[in-house]
Amino acid sequence: MGQGLEAKVVVDAFTNPALSHASVSDTPNNSAKQPLEYIGRKQPKPRETDRSGQLRSPYLPSPELVEAVNLAIYLERPLLLKGEPGCGKTQLPRAVAYELGLPWESWYVKSTSRAQDGLYTYDAVGRLRDAQLAASGQLTAEERQRMADPATYIRWGALGRAFRNDRRTVVLIDEIDKADIDFPNDLLLELDEQRFFIQEVEVDHPLREVRAKVTPIVFITSNDEKDLPDAFLRRCLFHHVQFPDRHQLINIINAHFTSSAQELPQNLVQAAVHRFMELRQDMDAAGNMGKKVSTSELLDWVRVLHRHPLDDALAKLEGKLPYAGVLLKNWDDHVRYLQQK
């Protein structure tokens, strides 16, 4: 099917940054046609940071997840990710953007977010202020010129920036279920037709209609707080992100600790993951519908245990759950745990 071949080319492109840059800049308008394939193996170097100075963390996706991502890229449809908190939904788009060398935009939805916020906001108050200043003659000629341009007051949102970008952009719409129930429906036209209108500018102005130059790769996460409307679900691909299994957890811990000064002893990792999985199973058995312990807590926990000498840490793991406060955030869980032991 030739997929393997393309995949190899893509890998080559990334192992050689110069090549990757050349291939992208050569065909900026054509990059939708260019086969993109996510492999999920490229991990950042230790202490590598992104543009905003955030430390990049490694990401180890399951093969099923990689397949779903590639399907979404191929079919140019948004990928809806669900799964329990802490299974890595939000981290995925960043990892995809990093591996494919694409720009990325994130939009963290809040309960007060409106669909339009992701496209653009119009700074009406700023324009009003400028108008008043102009009326009282306090603006320079240059500022007056600027005021005449309607684009001055448009503040682009994540999707708006992605649509205007010449390169294919990875967009994360995080926790879409937090917003109002009409929110997903308000995004249908934009996600479907890849265009939107700016109501504030004149009808015949070139900025009136914004069309996506290249279809962005959209990831949407949901914590299932609210059901999403059918019409919206229809347009998305869906993947339920599974919590990593024992083997994957060990890999994740190892990947995260490659940067640390001392090597992490493998028997500590094994023992910690074992204890962690036990705790999760206990929570399951207790019919706990609340929050279960997740990967980030496991990482913190291992970090704390790692400060102790190895035999000390292993001995701690054998006995009462050490540093339970790192893992158990719920008083009910705590009480149940204490009752069990």
Added chain:
Amino acid sequence: MNNLPLLDLFTRLREAGLPLGVGEYELALEALQGGYGVTSRDALARLCRTLWVKSPEDDRIFTHHFDQTIGPAVLPVAKADKLAPIADSKMAVAVGRMDSIAQNPTSLGQPTDAPVEPSKIPIAILVGTVALCVTALSLVTLTFLQSRPPVTVGRSAPPNPPTRISEPLLPPQKPIPRKNSPTTPKPWLKLVPPIVPEPVKPKTPLPSPFLALLGQPNTWGVLGAVAFLAGFSQMKRRANRLQQSASQTVPPIAHPPKPPTLAPSSELLREIEDEVQAARVARGATDGGKGEFFPVTRRQMKQSWRHLRRPVREGRATELDVEATVNQIGRQGMLLDPVLVPPRVNRLELLLLIDQDGSMIPFHALSERLIRTATQEGRLGHFSIYYFRNCPTLNLYRDRHCRDAEPLQTVLETLQNTRTVVLVISDAGAARGVFNPDRLRMTRQFVAQLQRHARYIAWLNPVPRSRWSSTKSGFHSTTAGQIAELVPMFEVTRAGLDSAIDVLRGRYHKLHGETS
């Protein structure tokens, strides 16, 4: 273009109520052409899941239908190598049609003409046996069916949907191939894939003229079912003749042991059945009347609850009121400060009153579902549930077993009468279908009391409208019919639920029996 891949699966999923449209089907074709999901059965399942399944509940429905159309899931380790070719070839038959559409044919494209490998032979013989049964018995039994129906075939054939047959067929039964292997002619082996009851119509020309006779798509399922059952009873008879104990081995044929990991549990199947049935009822299809009465699916209930809102601007002023700001500038001549207003929040308070009387027992699951969907979906300012028996008189109960009582007057006095709406779920005596003047009097009193404390009241009656709606005016037909003249009463259907919620939102509703 008649033989589109996976169309049968897609249609089944649609019928089961998954939110799918033509676009989603085209998407699957596009992905298949792009080389996704063609490497194995699991890959195909993953592809369809990603494209068509949008929630864990849908996933169970999907797994059920996928197993039925494409073949059973992963096989027990011991039998895996024997059965894998069949499952694979079935999948290939389902997927293989895309060759006609796809530009680049895949390696899996031509399963029907593949030479039979030695490992396939037992299954092939088994299916060949069925082929024999089809040839011999379908004609015989079909002609005999009208005049003198044999008990075993005539009784059990119709209720079995033809697709179920594919499941019992697959696990090989030892006695069958040994007995029939000498009589099975080799050429039949070639017919293996078309004989397997395959929902996707085979496009390849049928190799035998006889099969061409049987090639009518509609008769296929019936013939398959009849032939299987006929052959099955034939074998049963033969086995009985040989040894008495052989009849004990018959049940495993009908219910083959399934792998524990992937076989849906009985609970799961019940849930799937429930979803499918609810979807069917919603679509107006008739049903045998088995199982629970669920005329509205969970999804539909949630959608209906969403409409129940009464947004009020409340809290801190954070939103810019552009119109008011412009007006103020117009008055003051310049912008001094913008006008801010509080955001809208839903302040509707819902009081749900649920009848727990004996006649309501069949509908407990329904009211439970209404409660659960309302808690999950309705973003109400306040939501309270109380239970009662027959008609609330002095007390309401906080628990569904009616133990934890609270005086009715106390409950009503705590309601905010400007924003509280009340939904009563009760059969109002319609299940018994008689006229009970005492009950009517009590209900009238209760409704009058309620109306003083609540803004709007609606009544959901799980009994169909025809049972309580009186057509003869002035005649006291049923208690429920009389109560419907006091309170807007609706049956529990999608339309009924929506109308009830419309009433709670303040839409005017003409009461039952009201003229003008």
